[in-house]
Amino acid sequence: MTESAKAGVRCPDCQSEFEFSVAESGGIQACPNCSSLVTLAAEVIVGADGLDRFNDPFREEFIDKKLTAGLLGMFLLGAYGSHKFYLGLNRGALLMASVSVVGIIGGMFFIWPLLLVFVMATISFVEGFIYLAKSDESFYEDYRVREQQWF
Numbered sequence: 001m002t003e004s005a006k007a008g009v010r011c012p013d014c015q016s017e018f019e020f021s022v023a024e025s026g027g028i029q030a031c032p033n034c035s036s037l038v039t040l041a042a043e044v045i046v047g048a049d050g051l052d053r054f055n056d057p058f059r060e061e062f063i064d065k066k067l068t069a070g071l072l073g074m075f076l077l078g079a080y081g082s083h084k085f086y087l088g089l090n091r092g093a094l095l096m097a098s099v100s101v102v103g104i105i106g107g108m109f110f111i112w113p114l115l116l117v118f119v120m121a122t123i124s125f126v127e128g129f130i131y132l133a134k135s136d137e138s139f140y141e142d143y144r145v146r147e148q149q150w151f
């Protein structure tokens with residue numbers, strides 16, 4: 001690891017996580033949340049795919065996608081999962097796209113399948129709005145680290 005590499009530690013008192021430079025390992029730092037003194041023993045906190053969020057080279061790039069993802073979800077093909085495909089949330093995206101395609105095809109023969117598309121569009125609109133409302137930090141945590149597929 002390089003001097004500038006980051007690691008994470010979890011405060012034993014309030015369970016909040018914070019990051020520190022690996023160069024400071026072994027030192028003691030006050031928890032930014034509750035001010036308890038915490039020993040900086042490197043504990044790498046990883047996400048769903050083993051992502052080490054403190055050393056993620058795509059962190060800024062992902063956060064920069066927030067605006068586009070929000071607008072896609074709200075206004076452009078969100079019912080087909082466009083906003084989720086864009087963020088790499090492929091499981092949720094494929095499910096939305098499948099439901100909408102089934103709805104469109106069914107809609108050629110009956111009215112009710114179009115309701116599926118309407119439901120997907122409503123979900124995507126709300127999701128896009130949620131993306132835009134989140135702080136950069138929680139956007140990154142929820143959709144890149146934890147790969148949260150829905151809302």
Ligand SMILES: [Zn+2]
Binds near residue numbers: 012013014015016034
């Ligand atoms: Zn704490």
